[in-house]
Amino acid sequence: MFCTHFLRLLSFKLFALLMLLLIILFSFYMYINLKLHTSHLMANVIASANRTSDLIKKSTRYSMLKNQKEDVDQIITTLGNLQGVDGIRIYNKKGLIMFSGRKEETGEAVDMKAEACYVCHSEKIPKKTLPSINRTRIFYSQKGYRVLGLINPIDNEPDCSNASCHAHPASIKVLGVLDVKMSLAQVDRNIRESENKMIFFAVLFILTVGIVSGVFIWFMVHNPVKKLTIGTQEISKGNLDYQIDVKSKDEIGQLAKSFAYMMQELKKAYEEITNWSKTLEKRVKEKSEELERTQAHIVRVEKMASLGKLSATVAHEINNPLGGILTYTKLLIKKLEKLNIQGYDESIIKFLKIIENESKRCGRIVKDLLVFAKSSSVNFQQENLKNVVEKSLLLVNHHLEIKNVKVEKIMPDADLTIVCDTNQIQQALIALFINSVEAMPNGGTLRIELIPETGKNLIQIKISDTGVGIKEDIIPNIFEPFFTTKKDGSGLGLGLSVGYGIIKKHEGDIAVDSKINEGTTFTIILPTDLPKGEQKVVE
Ligand SMILES: Nc1ncnc2c1ncn2[C@@H]1O[C@H](COP(=O)(O)OP(=O)(O)O)[C@@H](O)[C@H]1O
Ligand SMILES: [Mg+2]
Missing domain, CATH: 3.30.565.10 (Histidine kinase-like ATPase, C-terminal domain)
Incomplete structure (x- = not known):
């Protein structure tokens, strides 16, 4: 889980690409360098082999002219034991080994198709002169190290053909071949050493660059990008007050700034919308309350109107009989007082007065009802x-x-x-x-x-x-x-x-x-x- 998450990170991809490029470039550089180094060393070895070969040729020339084979043998044996020389031999035109640092092979015939001979004998007539690079061969010795072989044709020079021994007529151009074998063990050791050093320094360099660039990417790319990511997540959760802590002045810093600005604007817009919806809600509430009030008012007005009608009818209907009651009560009181009947119950007049007063009270109520019913003048x-x-x-x-x-x-x-x-x-x-x-x-x-x-x-x-x-x-x-x-x-x-x-x-x-x-x-x-x-x- 963590691993896949890590592999998906931009900073990781950047780092991986950098490292890959570094490794490819370094490998290429090392390859080229080693190639050059090797060819340089080989060129030195070949030059050294050439010099040795010429030295042998020249140092044996006199003895050869004098046909002093023992001297030649002695020189070859001595030089063959030199450090770096793996062997020296001279064979004649027919391929018979005339002289060799290793006595046991003297008199043996070399294989004319062997590598050393093939270069010249690939065509019917042997070449007289060949560039030195074409006269070399590299092979493995029985001891396991590499050996550079260099053949050097021994020409039939006028001194030779005119010598007293008359061994070679002038028509013969090449008398034999000097074969010098140089050990490449030391050269190979040097190459391996250089190879190891280069690998060591390359690994060290890649590791150093890797660590430095890794730390740089971590602090300059990964951390700010992570902060930005957290910021976006916070926004999506609705936390518009979240502050992104990126202070750099680079592109990520600019992005964080624009982001902060965007958040600010978003917050403003959000607040506006919230306020708006609150106002709208308030307005709707106010309007519905107003509507409710108006409705209640209408109901009340209608109710009052019908109550008014009812009151007016009742008041008018009661008014006349009430008038009659009051008039007749007053009349009765007057008549009773005029008659002045002896021994009549005084409470009768008292009761009649109560009737009169209550009728008047009813009259007032009726009057009030008529006022309510808007029927009064x-x-x-x-x-x-x-x-x-x-x-x-x-x-x-x-x-x-x-x-x-x-x-x-x-x-x-x-x-x-x-x-x-x-x-x-x-x-x-x-x-x-x-x-x-x-x-x-x-x-x-x-x-x-x-x-x-x-x-x-x-x-x-x-x-x-x-x-x-x-x-x-x-x-x-x-x-x-x-x-x-x-x-x-x-x-x-x-x-x-x-x-x-x-x-x-x-x-x-x-x-x-x-x-x-x-x-x-x-x-x-x-x-x-x-x-x-x-x-x-x-x-
Ligand atoms: N100023 C007031 N304070 C409190 N209640 C009131 C007030 N005015 C009216 N009311 C209420 O309204 C009712 C009706 O009033 P009204 O028509 O004057 O009748 P009444 O005063 O005879 O009760 C009263 O009984 C009372 O409950
Ligand atoms: Mg009152």
């Missing part, structure tokens, strides 16, 4: 909203003081004149103030803020308290008639519904925002001009 006139607020506050001042409620008014100096039914707006405001006071049994702050929205011809009235707040689940119901959370019977549940009816009649809107134990804010929006639906009434 309205009296529009121009009024400064600040005055309406002040008057309303004055009417609830007693409640505020008893419950220890502080009032905070924020009313701009601007003209806040609106066209409205002052009494009804006052009634709506009072209902809201009373609710706030009731929500703060231990005191608190009632804050009234008027905010004109001049461009839109609207005025906002914000009524906030620091009371108990309204539970979220009942908020959709608080504007319904007869909805109350006041268990002790102190609440009839008509305050907000009447207020709602009044605001709607003025073509305004009312909304609530509340937090349990923190407080409630009612926001009323009223048009400053006469509501469109009411314009005809005033004209």
Whole structure:
């Protein structure tokens, strides 16, 4: 596993290629060098063999002329024992060994097809002169070392043919051959030694270059590339803050720099996308909440409208019989008082008075229902909203003081004149103030803020308290008639519904925002001009 991973590394491939090239080049260099060295040594040996051969030829010449065979024999034996000389022999034209360093072979015939003779005798007539290289041969001695043989033809010179012995007529050009054999053992040893030294130094050089280049590749290529690889892996894992620690100024350093820049850009883009999706998510959430609110609002408006219709019908239907009950009750009371009947039960008049009062109370409820159902008549006139607020506050001042409620008014100096039914707006405001006071049994702050929205011809009235707040689940119901959370019977549940009816009649809107134990804010929006639906009434 580790091995295959290592073999795949770029640095390893680079290193392997370098080493391969180095080994090939060095092998080639060594081969050429050794070849040259060997040929140089051989040339020396051949030259030495030539010199020895000429020396023998010249030193035996006189004895040969005088036909003093013993002298020749002596010279050959002496020179044949010289160091590096493997043997010297002279054979005649027919191939008979006339003289030899080894006495035992004297008189033997050499094989004319043997290597030494073949060079000249390959053609019918023996060559008189041959370049020295062609007169040499290399063969292995019986002792196992290499031997260089050099043949040297002994010419029939005029001195010879004219000699007193008359042994050779002048027509014969070559008298015999001098064969000198030089041992190549020392030369071969030298070559082997040189070979070994060269191999040793080549291995040393390759190892040194290998180690140095290996360390260089490891630190300059492998490590930075590895850091880059780790960097890319970190990015792919999503770690865009990862810093690649490559400080070199070479191509890898440049790559790391570009990489860091790319990461930075990627991070920016990623953050932008994330922010965008977050914004989008937020927007979608906001929009869906808005949609939900609008839907709830529509449902509420429809519900209120049908409740309004129902209330109007019931109120109108009850109004007449209620009127009858009240009128006849009053009549009965008057008649009973006029008749002044002796001994009649006084409690009758008392009961009739109760009927009268309860009927009046029902009448008021019916009136409130009619206001909620927007069925009551309205009296529009121009009024400064600040005055309406002040008057309303004055009417609830007693409640505020008893419950220890502080009032905070924020009313701009601007003209806040609106066209409205002052009494009804006052009634709506009072209902809201009373609710706030009731929500703060231990005191608190009632804050009234008027905010004109001049461009839109609207005025906002914000009524906030620091009371108990309204539970979220009942908020959709608080504007319904007869909805109350006041268990002790102190609440009839008509305050907000009447207020709602009044605001709607003025073509305004009312909304609530509340937090349990923190407080409630009612926001009323009223048009400053006469509501469109009411314009005809005033004209
Ligand atoms: N400022 C307020 N703080 C807390 N609850 C309120 C506030 N205003 C209205 N409510 C709630 O709305 C309900 C309806 O109010 P309303 O129509 O005035 O009827 P009532 O006051 O007779 O109960 C109240 O019973 C109360 O639960
Ligand atoms: Mg109320």
